[in-house]
Amino acid sequence: MAGRATRDLTEGPVFGHILRMLVPMSFGIVAMMLTGVIDTYWVGTLGTSQQAAVQLSFPVTMLVMSISIGLGAGAVSVVSRAAGEKDDSIIRRTATDALSLSVLAVGFVSILGVIFVEPLFRLIGASDTMIPHVIDYMTVWFSGIVLIVGPMVASNILRALGNAVLPSIMMIAAAVVNMILDPFFILDEFLGLPGLGWGVSGAALATVAANAVTFVMIGSYLVFREKLIDFRWHGLGELVHNWGEIARVGLPAAASNTFNPFALTIVMGGLGMAQFGDAAVGGVGVAARLEAFAIVPLFALSASIGPVTGQNGGAGITSRVREAFAKSFLFCLVWSLSMAVIILLLSRWLAPAFLPSEMGQQVAQTYWSLVTLTIAGYGISMAASAGFNGLGRPSFGVMITSSRALMMAVLAVSGGIIFNSPAGVIGGVAIANILSGAGTATYVLFRAPMEARKRKQRKAAAPANAASE
Structure with missing residues (x-):
């Protein structure tokens, strides 16, 4: 190399x-x-x-x-x-x-x-x-x-x-x-x-x-x-061809990164958590920020799996691609559950340390007991999307991230309406994590293709003498 x-x-x-x-x-x-x-x-x-x-x-x-x-x-x-x-x-x-x-x-x-x-x-x-x-x-x-x-x-x-x-x-x-x-x-x-x-x-x-x-x-x-x-300089044709190969994965990957922020905007907005007041919004915000530090390895995993699936997919070793997905999903599950238990044990001290209101503290503790306990589903979705990007199959990543985002927004809003409480919104997010994680893992490990998409070959220019005949 x-x-x-x-x-x-x-x-x-x-x-x-x-x-x-x-x-x-x-x-x-x-x-x-x-x-x-x-x-x-x-x-x-x-x-x-x-x-x-x-x-x-x-x-x-x-x-x-x-x-x-x-x-x-x-x-x-x-x-x-x-x-x-x-x-x-x-x-x-x-x-x-x-x-x-x-x-x-x-x-x-x-x-x-x-x-x-x-x-x-x-x-x-x-x-x-x-x-x-x-x-x-x-x-x-x-x-x-x-x-x-x-x-x-x-x-x-x-x-x-x-x-x-x-x-x-x-x-x-x-x-x-x-x-x-x-x-x-x-x-x-x-x-x-x-x-x-x-x-x-x-x-x-x-x-x-x-x-x-x-x-x-x-x-x-x-x-x-x-x-x-x-x-x-290798010519404009090769430059444009390479840009196209990069953009073929890059543009869908960029779009995928916008789904979750939009879904979170809905979850936190007037249809979701905001209808229950500033204390509820603050409780979820603090809980999510502390959770983010705990699940940093899941973000790092999504940046690490692509090179492994890409190299092994490029070499045609599909068994190693499948192994990369399977062991990454298992890591998400073990790490997330471990962090959830630790945060839950510390929540009685963490909540009052960051939140002055009793309602905010209750919302944060509810979030940690539901969403953080199921955050493995989010990690599995991130890892799967990044792994398919590595294989040159970004459409699979778009499908995974968009379906999770849509599910999260719909279930969170529905939970808030049905139960008329912050716990309903939080429960909707937790259910979305479970469904998206389980669905993604099942599809990836048993149905999805493990082969890398082959790089398109640039058409060779016609010989000058052929053009003149």
Whole structure:
């Protein structure tokens, strides 16, 4: 394979490969989550309007980041399948073209974002007091988004080749740099030292600067150490063909990442939890945030299974693909149940520590006793979707994630109406987790194809003399 740090995932213990990538990825995800917490804290010191402006930006930034997640999934799929086929030339070309496609696609979004930032956020409800801070924050964020997305796609390329340690180190490094820069960029003074006092713009710039550092580092590694970047021009036809192969997986994967946020919006909105008051919404919000830290390995699993299914599918070893799915699903079940028991045991102290109202505490404890106990279903859905993306079969992933999201929204709203209580909404989410997890596992292990979808061959150009005859 291309590069010294790559690993052949078609040999050795299947789940051993997944676990070896899952562990460092978990640390990287935790580091990035902590960055969000630190950002929120420092921006909160500026004032309510500034805090609200940055919080309001979250759905938009997540929607834009879904593009990079999709492009990363497309890169993982194409590169890992080529690695399974032991085709170094395709690995280099698709790695190069994945990076160029991400830069161009996100660059286009960046330009549109800077131009339309104010009308966009007024459309989604930003108040007059929030708008100046939204513009300050999002103009910087949109301007530097290429530097944020670039390292993500580059990291996915390395993961596709079995190298999970360096991408995780880069995530942690970006998080540390971001947390160090935050107070100096945001505040006028910190620890007796002068700060730049850029406010919310400083928060966005700290994120962009931290990712720029990692982009240079991981880019240099790809070029000089792994030699995965091919600077030769192979013609527009091959470039467009490779972009098409990446987008064939990347676009559905990006769409899949939007289903869950939309479903959560319905669950938390006026048809769901919001009808029962602020305390109910706060209880579910706190419970879900704490739960997210506990199930980080499930998020890491979804980033680790694709390279394994892709390489083994590309090599035609379907038994190892099926084993990767089966053992990943078992891991989801064991880990989720273990974390649910721990959280339940600690819930009598956790709820009052984060929630002042008795109702909020009761809602949080209900959530942990129902949803957290069934979160394995969510993990199974994520792992299955990512695994099929690795096989070059993104339609299966779209089917899995969309059906779970629809089920969750319908059952949560129905539960709230039938039982007229927060417990009804929460119970609906829990039932959706059980049904989607059980249905997904059954379908994947007994019905779904385990073969990788073959890469389309580009049609060769007709010979010049043939055209003249």
